[in-house]
Each structure stands twice: as structure tokens, then as C-alpha cells.
Amino acid sequence: MDWFLFFILLQMGVKGRCQQEEVCLKSVVNSCGDCIRSGPYCVWCKQLNFTKPGEQEAVRCDTQAQLIGRGCKKEEIISPQNNLKIHKRESLSNSFNEQEPVQLSPQKISLRLRPGLPTTFSVSFKRVEGYPVDLYYLMDLSYSMKDDLENVKELGKDLFAALKKITKYAKIGFGAFVDKTVLPYTNTNKEKLLKPCDENYQQCQAAFGYRHVLSMTSTEEEFKSKVTEQFISGNLDSPEGSLDAMMQAALCGDKIGWRNSSTRLIVLTTDAGFHMAGDGKLAGILEPNDEHCHMENNLYTNSIEMDYPSVGQLAVQLEKSNIQPIFAVTTNVETVYTQLSQRIPKSAVGVLSSDSKNVVQLIESAYNRLSSKVTLTHDNLPDNVRVIYTPKCEHPGPTGESEGVCDNVQVGQEISFNVTVTAYSCMEDKSFTIRPQGIKDTLTVTISTNCECQCVDPGLNKHPHCNEKGNVSCGICSCSEGSIGQFCECSIGRRDERTLRASCQRQNGTECEGRGDCVCGRCECHTTEGGRSYYGDFCQCDDEHCEKFQNKLCGGNGNCKCGKCECFESHEGSACQCRVSEEGCRTPNNTVCYGRGTCKCNRCECKEGYQHPRCQTCLGCTDPCQTKLNCIECLGFDSGPFKKNCSAACSKSIYHVMVDQFTIQSKKCHQKDSGGCWITFNLDQLVGEDNYKAEIVKQRDCPAPPSVTAIIGGSIASVALIGILLLMLIKLLIYMKDLKELRKFENEQKKSKWAKADNPLFHSANTTVLNPTFTGE
Structure with missing residues (x-):
């Protein structure tokens, strides 16, 4: 079953790919050649009367399937092949x-x-x-390499023996380097220039940049003799002029003795890093390396006049000369030369022992690695x-x-x-x-x-198809002097009719968009500023005004067609600025954007509501507990609004049985169904836009049925209570009215005034007698 499904998907993928490729995006289509240049799947129909009067010749240009569908015979189709x-x-x-x-x-x-x-x-x-091997041994002769030099003097026999295992046509050369003989790299004191080593070390040669010692030789004794003559030198700083030496060894091929047919190896042995382009400014050397040979009397003559080469310059020259470097270095600089090796094609790095005794095994191992990788x-x-x-x-x-x-x-x-x-x-x-x-x-x-069509045309200067005013070229008319038009039906100087001019206007706009001339109701387009032609039914298109990326049209990764970028298969984006990749859109379950969006420019473009970065969550989406309630009710309890068509309504968005899919997130739901019962279920959100797996608790929590006695008793009690409340309300209203009248009476009583008049018959006493015994108590 799995193989069958895979086969079906494969066929669908192949079919989809073919349909995507078989597309003709028309460009300049005034002729068969214009059609062929428009795209790899554009073909031309040269069949006479294929186009209707006034119809653009562009309809002759399309895919083969489209033209055959429009009635063009297969033998009338022109399609140049590789x-x-x-x-x-x-x-x-x-x-x-x-x-x-x-x-x-x-x-x-x-x-x-x-x-x-x-x-x-x-x-x-x-x-x-048995392919020949040329090995150039390039050695650092700074003071720290004095022990290594003594061992190298005895390596000739072992080196030749190792190379003889590979080929009997082996040759070895030798060169040495230290650094530029200027401050701050070398002590420029006259005595120190002549003897830069420690005072106790007598066998010391004068400082130098790069010296070629021995050209390629197949003689073991000659190698040993020349190397034995070498002595240690010295300098001030730790990085050496190794790039200078390698550049000259690559450029001065006639002096080194490289053979035309050989595997060329440079074995660089050192215990220090290297100077590169820009470091020469420390010594006031501003002239960049010119990538030329400057060797006289086996010495690099421009060492103090020219800056060190860059890594890029060296890589280019080594590649041009087919030289494969092997960096035999000590442990302390292994990381530095490993990074250098990554920038130089066909190179290898090996770790030297402290005294270089393992250099032969190192070279043999590195050679095998390099030569076995093609x-x-x-x-x-x-x-x-x-x-x-x-x-x-x-x-x-x-x-x-x-x-x-x-x-x-x-x-x-x-x-x-x-x-x-x-x-x-x-x-x-x-x-x-x-x-x-x-x-x-x-x-x-x-x-x-192959950008032109090879058409076999009839040699008639007055072909009937062209109203006897021209001949046929690949199915279209080539008019004689004085005639123009699709079928040479118009004469020069004739005033075009208004309807013909209207057919050259798009949406009643400018005639031919101002980029061409209307000739017999058809736009003949002008040339763009870039030397190409405008094209389209109304000259609305050109291939020079597409979106740019890194100052390149379509990023250099596609073609500009009518203002839009057509990207190569490896790129996408509006300006073809992105490599086709789904790495940034992959989810933990190895889907793309959880099935809720598309991956463009290695970034998910989510469907409405779903959020970046990978469309996992939905903002503003309806609660699935509510939207899936009716399906849960019909699937779990065979009730609810979807009871009659449950499988049709719910099978595409919810799974009642267990399915083997990745769960994005889970949610516990407690909802009331259409019968008023509470349903409990779990929803697992699966990959896709509206895709869930349900686990339903088979028991519903439904309310008990109502009591008739309680309802009747409750009704009577409710009526009595309402009557009492009404009587109390009436009593309260009467009381409020009486209280209001009382307050009114009291206010009026306070406002009344009584007259104060004296009795005219009353006279007060004339004499007052006090009782002398009265004490006032």
C-alpha cells in the first residue's frame, strides 16, 4: 500500500513538474525568431491563415500543445532543438x-x-x-626550525623512496623562505642582517625573503647536496613570508622546473603563521602584489618593494598552475592552516612532529587524499x-x-x-x-x-496570402515596398480609420502606450533604451525594469519578463533573492508550516489568522470547542443537528478514531449540547488548517426532570406572595399620602399669626405691700 501511494504521488509530482515547465511566456513576438528567443518551450506555427485578420501574430507563438489545440498542424510547427x-x-x-x-x-x-x-x-x-609527480619542498628557515633542518638534510633518500611507490617519474625541488628584510619583520642592523641568529649559533646565513635552492631533479644525491648547504636564518616576528614564497614558486615555473604533464605538489613546512596582504603597510610597503615572477639569481628581488599576496590571489595562481599545496605544520598553527586550506582548492594539512621526522609519512598520506579526490x-x-x-x-x-x-x-x-x-x-x-x-x-x-528559425518558404514575391503585395516568411507576410499591414492590406499614405487606431489603445489610453506606432490596427513597438524592443499587444512590456537585488536585475538569478522576474529553479522571490529551501519552514514533525501556509524565501507565509514563525497558533480563530460541538454530539452520541449527515459534515475536519498524526496542541472541552446536557471531550489539533482528533467521554451530565407537585405548590405560593406584596404596596402608598397631608397641615399651622389686644377694663394695682415675714421660699 505504501509503495502504491508513493508511486501515485510520484506520478502526480512528475505531471505537475512537466506542466509547470511547459510554459511559454511570450516576449518580442514580431517574428518566428522573436518567439524562439522568448523561452525554451515556445514554438512557432507557420501555418497560413492561422491568425485572423487584425489578430496579433503573437498567437502563433505558444507551447506545442496549445498551438495544436488551436488547430495548428504538427508538421507546421517550428521548434529548434539542442x-x-x-x-x-x-x-x-x-x-x-x-x-x-x-x-x-x-x-x-x-x-x-x-x-x-x-x-x-x-x-x-x-x-x-605511474603519472609523474613534481614535489617542491618549501621550508621555513627561521631560527625556530633549526632542529627540523638537520633532519630534512637526511630526508632525501626517504622522500625519493616514498615517491617511487607512486611513480618512477618523480622529481624533487627545494626552496626556502624567512620574511621580508625590513623592519618590523627583520632586524635591519647591518650585523644582524648578516647574522640574525643567536650569538652562540655559528652556522647562520644572512636574512632573506624567499630563495629558490634546487630546481626539479630526479637525482637523490643532488637533492642531498643542495639541502646540506642550507643554514638557518632568523627574523623578529612570528608570522613568516610563506605566501610570498608560494606565490613565486607558482609563478616562476620555468625556474622551478615544473613539467607540463605531472602532478605538482608544494610541501610547505613551518611552525609559524603567515603574513598576508595589508601587513606590508607596517613596513611602509604600499605596492600591492602584481602576481608576476620576480626572480633573479634564485632570489625574490621585489620582496621589500611589494606587499604580501592575499589568500585569494594565491589561490587563483595555484589553481591556474595546477599546483596542490600540502601544509606540513606543527600543532600550534594547525588551526590557522586548516582555515587557509579551506580557501585554497585541492590542498591538505598535516601535523609535523616537533623535529619534522614524520614529514615523509605526512606527505605520502596527504598525496593519497588529494589524488583520490577528483x-x-x-x-x-x-x-x-x-x-x-x-x-x-x-x-x-x-x-x-x-x-x-x-x-x-x-x-x-x-x-x-x-x-x-x-x-x-x-x-x-x-x-x-x-x-x-x-x-x-x-x-x-x-x-x-539557436535563436533563429530555419523556414522553407515559397519563393513568390506576390503571394496570394499577402494580397499579392509581398511574400511569406515563416507563415507571416513580408510586404513589398509601399504596402504594410498583417496581410499587406494597407498602403503607405492611406489615412487609418478610427476603428483601427482604437484597436491600438488599451482601455482607451495612449496609442501603443506611447512606445510604438499603430500600423493597420496593430502596434509596431519601438526600441528600449537598452537596445531591446518593447513588446505586447500594446507595447506595454519590456525586459529591463524588474525588481533588483544586490544591484542586479532579478538578483542575477532569473530573467526579467514584462516587468516581472522569472526565477531559475534554484531561486525564488519577487527579485529572485532567495534560494529555494524549506529548512526554515520545517516543523518538529517534519511538515512545512504545519500545513497552514506556504514556504516562500525559506519563511512561512501563513493563511489568515495563523501566526509566524511556522503558523502554529491562530489569532482570532473561533474556539474549536464550540465549532466542533455539533460534530462531537453526532459522532459520540448520535444526536444533534448533524445527526442525519454526520459523516459527510464532520469526516473532513475531525477524527473520532485514533490516527497516527503529530499532535500540535491539545484542549479539554466542557460544552452543553442541543439537549442541555454537558459533554466532556478532548480535542488534539493535528497538522492542517482545520484538522482535529477527538477523544469523547461517553457519559453526559444531564439535569433531572422537573417535579409537578413542586411546580403547583410553587405556583400557589408565588400567587399568594404576589398578592401580599401588592397589598403592602397599596398600604405603603396610602401611608405616604397621609404623611404628605400631615406635613402640609403642620406647615400651614406654623404660618398662622394671633392678634395681641389689651382689656380696657383691666387696671394694674396702685399700691404693693410686701409681707415682712416672707422669705421668698
Whole structure:
């Protein structure tokens, strides 16, 4: 079942991909050639009367399926294809026999490509047995390496013996370096320049930058003799001028003695770091390295006049000269040279013992690692050309645009690479070189493009299809002098009718958008500032005004079509600024955006409501406990509004049975159903926009039925209570009214006034007698 599902998905994916690729996005379509240049799947119908009068010739340009669907016969369709021609293909050599061996095949091919349509060819490689080796031993002779030098003087026999295991055509050279003989790198005191070592160390040579000691030789005695003559020198600071020495060894090939057909190795031995571009300013040296050989009498003459080379400069020159460096360094600087090795193609790092006794084993091991790894790459790739390498071997590296890698390739083993080349613009005879890194063999690829149509047209100057005023070219009329129009139906000087001019206006706007001329109801577009033509039914399009990224149109990763970027397969985004990747959109359960959005530019674009970064939570979404209640009721208890069509209404959004899917989050719900019962259930939110798994508690909490006696008794009590309340209310109103009248009476009584009059018959006493015995009590 799993295999069947996989097969179905695979077929759907292939079908979808093909449908996506088979698209023709029309560009300039005034001719068959314009159509072919519009895209790899654009074809041209040359069938007469395929277009209607007044209809744009652009309808002749589309995919083959679309044109056939519109009635164009298959034999009337023009579709140029890719063409590959091999000009030189010598057989691969098995072993080296004093002749030029062949390790890469073919050696020369030419491609005639249709723009945008890829073509693939195979390149074979075989490691030749006994291939010559040139080893240049480049040694740091600063004072700290004095013990190492004594051991190197005795290494000649072992070095030659190790190389003889690889090939009988081995040669060894020798060179030495210290640093620039200026402050602050070297003590410029005259005595110290001549003898920069410790006073107790007598065998010390004068300070120098880089010295070539011995050109490539196959004689063991000569190597031992020259190395024995060398003595330690010295300088002030710890970093040395090793990049200076390597640059000159790469550039001065005739003095070093590099052979044309050989594996070239530079073995750099040191216990210190290195100076690089910019460090020369400390000594007032401002002239940048010019990447030329400056060797006289075996000495680097421009050491104090020219800055150190940059790592990038050195990497380029080593690659050009097919030199593979082996950094034999001590433990204290292993990290530094490991980082340097990462920036220099085809290089290796080994750790020296304190006295360099293990250098032979180190070189042998590094050589095996380098030679068993075959890296195919290219040089001088033309603009708008893309190359992809797919290795075909037992231990392949990843498929890549810059190189293809096969590891653990043994001597005599033949491997191959599929090389896919795509040209995205028209060009004539552009060349580039494919080669294995560190090896001389190359494949020269010459590219030209097929941007024109080869039509077999009738030789009639007055063809009936063109109203006998022109001939037919790829199905369209080429009018004679004095006639214009789709079928040469218009004469120059004739006043165009208003309807014809109206057909050149888009939405009653400017005629041909101001970018062309209306000729017989059809826009003939002008040329843009960039030398290309405007195009479209109303000249509304051009391919020069798309969004830019890093100051490049479509980021350099796509083509501009009518103001919009069409990205290559490897990139996406409005300006093709993003590599196609889903790494930033992957969730812990290995889905993309939890199924609630799409991954664009390695970032989730969530559907409405769902939140970044990976669309896990929803802001403003309705509580699923409420939205899923009816489905829970019908699935769990066979009741509710969805009872009659439960499976149809609920199967797409909720699972009642257990399913093996990743749970994003869980929620416990306690809701009242349509019958007033409380339902308890758990909802597990699954991957997808509206996707849940339910676990339902099979018991509902429903209320008890009502009591009739209680209802009747309650009703009577309620009526009596209401009557008492009404009587009390009436009594309260009467009391309030009486109280109001009393207050009114009291207020009026306070306001009354009584008259005070004296009795005219009353007279007060004339005499008053006091009782003398009265005490007042």
C-alpha cells in the first residue's frame, strides 16, 4: 500500500513538474525568431491563415500543445532543438609511458543550444598509473626550525623512496623562505642582517625573503647536496613570508622546473603563521602584489618593494598552475592552516612532529587524499550560462553548480560526470573550460545559441496570402515596398480609420502606450533604451525594469519578463533573492508550516489568522470547542443537528478514531449540547488548517426532570406572595399620602399669626405691700 501511494504521488509530482515547465511566456513576438528567443518551450506555427485578420501574430507563438489545440498542424510547427558535436575524443590512458597521457575525455565539444533549454553530456576520467609527480619542498628557515633542518638534510633518500611507490617519474625541488628584510619583520642592523641568529649559533646565513635552492631533479644525491648547504636564518616576528614564497614558486615555473604533464605538489613546512596582504603597510610597503615572477639569481628581488599576496590571489595562481599545496605544520598553527586550506582548492594539512621526522609519512598520506579526490570544475564561464555537475561514481559528492566531486578514486578506476549546460541568452561562439582540479587535462566547450528559425518558404514575391503585395516568411507576410499591414492590406499614405487606431489603445489610453506606432490596427513597438524592443499587444512590456537585488536585475538569478522576474529553479522571490529551501519552514514533525501556509524565501507565509514563525497558533480563530460541538454530539452520541449527515459534515475536519498524526496542541472541552446536557471531550489539533482528533467521554451530565407537585405548590405560593406584596404596596402608598397631608397641615399651622389686644377694663394695682415675714421660699 505504501509503495502504491508513493508511486501515485510520484506520478502526480512528475505531471505537475512537466506542466509547470511547459510554459511559454511570450516576449518580442514580431517574428518566428522573436518567439524562439522568448523561452525554451515556445514554438512557432507557420501555418497560413492561422491568425485572423487584425489578430496579433503573437498567437502563433505558444507551447506545442496549445498551438495544436488551436488547430495548428504538427508538421507546421517550428521548434529548434539542442545540438551537441564532439570534435576531439581521445581514449583514456591506462598508464604513463613517456607520452602525453589522457585522463579526461572528451577533450573538445561544441554545443548549439536553444536559450533556456538544458542539454546534458557525459565526461569520463581515469587516474593514470605511474603519472609523474613534481614535489617542491618549501621550508621555513627561521631560527625556530633549526632542529627540523638537520633532519630534512637526511630526508632525501626517504622522500625519493616514498615517491617511487607512486611513480618512477618523480622529481624533487627545494626552496626556502624567512620574511621580508625590513623592519618590523627583520632586524635591519647591518650585523644582524648578516647574522640574525643567536650569538652562540655559528652556522647562520644572512636574512632573506624567499630563495629558490634546487630546481626539479630526479637525482637523490643532488637533492642531498643542495639541502646540506642550507643554514638557518632568523627574523623578529612570528608570522613568516610563506605566501610570498608560494606565490613565486607558482609563478616562476620555468625556474622551478615544473613539467607540463605531472602532478605538482608544494610541501610547505613551518611552525609559524603567515603574513598576508595589508601587513606590508607596517613596513611602509604600499605596492600591492602584481602576481608576476620576480626572480633573479634564485632570489625574490621585489620582496621589500611589494606587499604580501592575499589568500585569494594565491589561490587563483595555484589553481591556474595546477599546483596542490600540502601544509606540513606543527600543532600550534594547525588551526590557522586548516582555515587557509579551506580557501585554497585541492590542498591538505598535516601535523609535523616537533623535529619534522614524520614529514615523509605526512606527505605520502596527504598525496593519497588529494589524488583520490577528483573535483571537476570550470573556468571562464560566460555570462548567462549555468553548469551543473552530477557525479557518477561509488563515492559521489553532492550535485552542484560550481563543481562535482568523486572521492576514494583508485588508480586505473574510470569514473564519469553528467554535465548539464543551460544558456539563458543568445550568444555566438563563447567558450569555457572544464577540468579536474590539480590536473592538466581539460575539456573545451564552445557554446553558440539557436535563436533563429530555419523556414522553407515559397519563393513568390506576390503571394496570394499577402494580397499579392509581398511574400511569406515563416507563415507571416513580408510586404513589398509601399504596402504594410498583417496581410499587406494597407498602403503607405492611406489615412487609418478610427476603428483601427482604437484597436491600438488599451482601455482607451495612449496609442501603443506611447512606445510604438499603430500600423493597420496593430502596434509596431519601438526600441528600449537598452537596445531591446518593447513588446505586447500594446507595447506595454519590456525586459529591463524588474525588481533588483544586490544591484542586479532579478538578483542575477532569473530573467526579467514584462516587468516581472522569472526565477531559475534554484531561486525564488519577487527579485529572485532567495534560494529555494524549506529548512526554515520545517516543523518538529517534519511538515512545512504545519500545513497552514506556504514556504516562500525559506519563511512561512501563513493563511489568515495563523501566526509566524511556522503558523502554529491562530489569532482570532473561533474556539474549536464550540465549532466542533455539533460534530462531537453526532459522532459520540448520535444526536444533534448533524445527526442525519454526520459523516459527510464532520469526516473532513475531525477524527473520532485514533490516527497516527503529530499532535500540535491539545484542549479539554466542557460544552452543553442541543439537549442541555454537558459533554466532556478532548480535542488534539493535528497538522492542517482545520484538522482535529477527538477523544469523547461517553457519559453526559444531564439535569433531572422537573417535579409537578413542586411546580403547583410553587405556583400557589408565588400567587399568594404576589398578592401580599401588592397589598403592602397599596398600604405603603396610602401611608405616604397621609404623611404628605400631615406635613402640609403642620406647615400651614406654623404660618398662622394671633392678634395681641389689651382689656380696657383691666387696671394694674396702685399700691404693693410686701409681707415682712416672707422669705421668698
